[in-house]
Amino acid sequence: MNQKFQNKSFQITRRSFLAKCTVAVAATGLPLWVIRQDAALAAEAATNAPGMPSPNDRPGIALIGCGGQGTGDAMNASGYGDILALCDVNQQHLNNAVRRFSMDGKTPDKYTDFRKVMERDDIHIIVQATPDHWHTLINIAAATAKKDVYGEKPLTLTIDEGKHVVKAVRENKIVFQTGTQQRSDRRFRLACELVRNGRIGKLQEVDVWVPGGLRAGPFQTGQVPPPTLNFDYWLGQAPQVEYMHERCDNTFRWWWDYAGGPVTDWGAHHNDIARWGIGQDGPISVEATVITPPIPGGYTTPSEYSATLMWANDVKQVVRTTLDDSPFGQILKPDGQRNGIKFIGSDAWIWVNRDGISASKDEILTDPLPDNAIRLEVSRNHMGNFMDCVRSRKDPVAKVEDGHRSAVVGHLIIVALRSGKKFTWDPAKEIFTGEGAAEGNTYLAREMRKPYNYDFAG
Numbered sequence: 001m002n003q004k005f006q007n008k009s010f011q012i013t014r015r016s017f018l019a020k021c022t023v024a025v026a027a028t029g030l031p032l033w034v035i036r037q038d039a040a041l042a043a044e045a046a047t048n049a050p051g052m053p054s055p056n057d058r059p060g061i062a063l064i065g066c067g068g069q070g071t072g073d074a075m076n077a078s079g080y081g082d083i084l085a086l087c088d089v090n091q092q093h094l095n096n097a098v099r100r101f102s103m104d105g106k107t108p109d110k111y112t113d114f115r116k117v118m119e120r121d122d123i124h125i126i127v128q129a130t131p132d133h134w135h136t137l138i139n140i141a142a143a144t145a146k147k148d149v150y151g152e153k154p155l156t157l158t159i160d161e162g163k164h165v166v167k168a169v170r171e172n173k174i175v176f177q178t179g180t181q182q183r184s185d186r187r188f189r190l191a192c193e194l195v196r197n198g199r200i201g202k203l204q205e206v207d208v209w210v211p212g213g214l215r216a217g218p219f220q221t222g223q224v225p226p227p228t229l230n231f232d233y234w235l236g237q238a239p240q241v242e243y244m245h246e247r248c249d250n251t252f253r254w255w256w257d258y259a260g261g262p263v264t265d266w267g268a269h270h271n272d273i274a275r276w277g278i279g280q281d282g283p284i285s286v287e288a289t290v291i292t293p294p295i296p297g298g299y300t301t302p303s304e305y306s307a308t309l310m311w312a313n314d315v316k317q318v319v320r321t322t323l324d325d326s327p328f329g330q331i332l333k334p335d336g337q338r339n340g341i342k343f344i345g346s347d348a349w350i351w352v353n354r355d356g357i358s359a360s361k362d363e364i365l366t367d368p369l370p371d372n373a374i375r376l377e378v379s380r381n382h383m384g385n386f387m388d389c390v391r392s393r394k395d396p397v398a399k400v401e402d403g404h405r406s407a408v409v410g411h412l413i414i415v416a417l418r419s420g421k422k423f424t425w426d427p428a429k430e431i432f433t434g435e436g437a438a439e440g441n442t443y444l445a446r447e448m449r450k451p452y453n454y455d456f457a458g
């Protein structure tokens with residue numbers, strides 16, 4: 001245990017503690033009892049922490065997928081270990097990342113094939129932020145090579161992939177954190193804890209609002225891939241198609257071949273919180289409607305849609321795209337009509353998003369939960385929680401099963417959108433049942449382009 005860190009926690013006087021709490025209340029909009037409880041939990045966590053690694057004991061880290069999110073994730077990870085390797089199929093992104101992560105006279109090694117990274121004994125952790133269609137094969141390769149993984153959301157491209165990733169993580173006993181970082185934000189945890197403890201009465205409905213997707217096209221044909229990009233390896237398991245830069249720039253998310261559009265982009269975050277609050281593995285039915293269809297020859301995922309999922313105990317979940325017109329829709333208004341989640345109970349409601357938390361009555365938030373209340377796992381820092389677990393070998397706050405089950409919610413919506421049908425789902429067996437099941441089950445997996453398959457690198 002790190003003595004310096006531990007002592008510091010207990011040097012806080014009562015007066016300075018209260019002053020800090022008051023400042024925190026103002027800054028976060030959270031009630032005082034939550035801030036106090038959090039401070040106490042932080043002190044306890046510091047006491048029980050597995051200990052900070054010495055400078056000679058920092059894990060070796062490799063980043064696979066050096067785009068916008070990967071670079072940010074690796075910056076966070078670099079506070080806990082050393083970035084020894086960088087991998088990307090796009091030389092330009094790779095070189096940018098090398099410049100970014102070269103420090104103190106040390107330059108990370110460059111790779112264009114992730115399989116080579118897995119061969120290194122001095123790499124203990126993989127941070128992976130490739131486009132969604134590459135997540136599974138790289139996660140399985142990392143698990144097989146016994147590397148711990150911080151893997152971006154959504155965990156998978158299909159429901160079948162999730163089953164394979166969970167198996168690989170468990171069989172190889174690696175630590176896996178899904179990049180659904182809202183689980184490490186105390187506002188989302190508070191909302192879910194209050195719902196789980198019946199603070200709004202019986203939960204009846206969860207309204208999820210996600211930003212709409214991009215709608216554009218038709219795109220120019222006959223484009224030539226830049227010499228810095230290995231387009232065939234970028235495509236991986238996805239169908240062979242003509243190159244368009246609109247596929248590969250971080251707009252990959254608006255194509256069914258590589259991702260789930262606005263269903264699994266922000267949806268991976270908000271459906272995860274909805275499921276955390278509902279407290280069940282998965283829904284039992286799904287139906288969905290395309291509101292704004294794509295333009296032929298352009299992005300293939302619909303920019304606007306709505307979906308309704310039923311969960312056991314008559315809980316209804318409604319997922320809708322916001323009317324926000326910005327491409328990534330980060331307009332956060334706490335009015336229940338914008339990007340965020342509203343839990344509606346028989347007695348009251350709670351609204352939460354990255355900007356704050358509010359409720360139909362003040363006391364829903366301000367009355368402390370009793371000591372015997374149901375508590376959810378506490379994490380204050382998503383990467384920090386992962387690194388703690390790498391040392392303790394415990395499961396992080398967004399363990400692989402949660403990454404999988406929350407991604408399934410989005411995948412079910414995608415099946416309903418693409419087929420135009422309503423389905424019944426068995427969350428335990430993870431198959432469609434009843435009318436139309438045979439058609440629904442054809443969407444569980446996708447055929448991978450040769451030579452890609454689950455054993456490609458694992």
Ligand SMILES: NC(=O)c1ccc[n+]([C@@H]2O[C@H](COP(=O)([O-])OP(=O)(O)OC[C@H]3O[C@@H](n4cnc5c(N)ncnc54)[C@H](O)[C@@H]3O)[C@@H](O)[C@H]2O)c1
Pocket residue numbers: 064065066067068069070087088089090093112114129130131132134152153154179180181233234236248249250251252265
């Ligand atoms: N947690 C969050 O809040 C959050 C935010 C943004 C993105 N994401 C997720 O992060 C992932 C990446 O998104 P982005 O916006 O950074 O995309 P991006 O296009 O900027 O980056 C993806 C990178 O992966 C590289 N790549 C593709 N195939 C590869 C392969 N086989 N091997 C190595 N590198 C490969 C690409 O060349 C690119 O540099 C997505 O899954 C996305 O959903 C998460």
